[in-house]
């Protein structure tokens with residue numbers, strides 16, 4: 224067997240929408256079992272980076288490799304939590320339907336979803352404390368509950384790599400703690416996770432590695448290396464005084 | 478003169494089934510109605526949940542030039558060329574819409590409106606150009622005449638008369654649609670709900686979408702003779718929208734299109750018999766009535782709120 228490549232390797236990636244570049248020359252090597260936080264201002268290209276890794280958007284330059292393979296091939300090993308805004312919450316599906324979709328990847332075109340898959344789905348719902356809501360339409364859940372459903376779906380996928388676009392958006396403090404402990408457990412069992420996050424203060428505790436992104440890769444490395452006033456300022460720009468003040472405080476405290 | 482004829486239940490409900498000839502004629506009409514409702518309802522449910530109800534409208538109008546060109550080229554109302562022409566035009570229509578969306582700043586709804594009206598206008602112009610050369614009934618294409626279904630030529634197989642051609646074609650298409658949807662329900666569901674997930678488990682998202690459009694074009698053109706390009710949209714949209722007041726899962730909504738199809742067909746047929754109007758229009762009116770009833774009776778409708786409000790002593 225040939226040695227496995229890195230879970231995610233991005234080389235000199237350039238992506239643009241209608242000629243306007245959004246990502247520029249991004250290089251990235253994510254080691255197996257990392258829990259990476261992606262930080263950057265709105266419009267920095269975080270979702271774009273994730274979609275490009277998922278091969279949803281064709282890059283204008285550079286390449287993505289997943290476990291050393293082309294993304295078309297490697298993509299089946301990736302699980303994904305979409306940004307909340309991109310989901311149609313009025314779609315007539317129930318919570319358990321959504322979690323079961325996580326199992327579809329384990330089946331061929333004609334094989335049926337079986338009891339095993341249903342059990343797995345219930346198990347994952349239990350893990351995020353949503354089993355009681357299994358038969359509810361997704362439309363009448365609260366924002367935090369919706370996020371937990373998608374986390375349960377990701378768990379049901381049993382992928383090796385996970386890309387999550389703002390899984391903590393609209394989630395209360397307690398749920399956020401539960402979710403992060405689930406992410407930690409996933410990491411312990413050898414999964415690689417990349418998570419887009421918006422809260423600077425908590426990012427420092429939650430993740431081992433941070434990727435600072437703003438069109439270009441500003442920095443990537445372990446939290447103490449990257450979480451510095453200077454680099455954060457560079458990412459978010461001097462404009463956001465509040466942010467930079469907070470960053471200073473956080474940097475001083477450490 | 479009365480606008481609305483007197484309602485005589487014996488005449489409306491029993492007369493159409495009183496002689497063997499009438500039964501044979503009318504049961505063919507009813508069967509056609511059921512097949513149209515079921516095929517359109519099934520495919521329409523997916524179109525509606527994908528928020529593409531307007532796409533149904535677009536495709537049903539967009540196939541018109543394809544049908545006319547096929548008619549002009551082959552000089553007959555044969556099903557084969559008509560279906561082929563319709564499918565090609567339907568696909569061309571959906572490709573043009575997608576192309577406009579991706580390669581111009583025009584929004585989705587506007588690009589649909591632009592493409593389908595252009596296609597439809599082209600179709601109407603072509604109809605006008607050919608009058609005098611060939612005999613194609615404009616009204617039939619626009620409004621359909623399901624009551625004339627039994628007039629379609631019979632198919633003979635190995636010397637045996639196996640029955641009405643229109644019914645066979647519609648039945649076959651209905652069967653294809655229902656079985657493909659049952660077989661690939663999972664794949665169609667996941668591409669409709671979350672294209673990214675579908676993509677990440679290796680499904681050909683674009684092809685599945687085009688395939689749905691193709692089924693839509695097929696069912697539309699097969700229903701054309703019966704309900705016309707305009708009313709077919711009602712048959713696409715009403716069943717799933719009505720069912721969604723009571724059910725919150727797609728499979729239940731899909732199953733619900735069957736009883737609704739029966740209600741629309743029988744309701745429309747007898748309504749048309751009473752009012753002496755077009756059966757297709759009467760079916761659409763029945764569908765509207767069912768929709769309004771569902772709107773009023775569904776679990777959290779405005780009617781219950783008014784009733785609860787009146788009962789409550791506090792306000």
Ligand SMILES: Nc1ncnc2c1ncn2[C@@H]1O[C@H](COP(=O)(O)OP(=O)(O)OP(=O)(O)O)[C@@H](O)[C@H]1O
Pocket residue numbers: 240241245263264265266267268269270271272
């Ligand atoms: N489909 C699209 N067409 C054109 N431009 C787009 C499209 N999607 C995103 N953009 C642009 O690309 C840039 C990056 O968008 P992206 O969604 O990746 O940002 P983000 O970092 O995820 O932001 P947020 O924190 O708000 O989610 C933005 O300037 C946005 O306007």
Ligand SMILES: [Mg+2]
Pocket residue numbers: 269270271306388
């Ligand atoms: Mg984003």
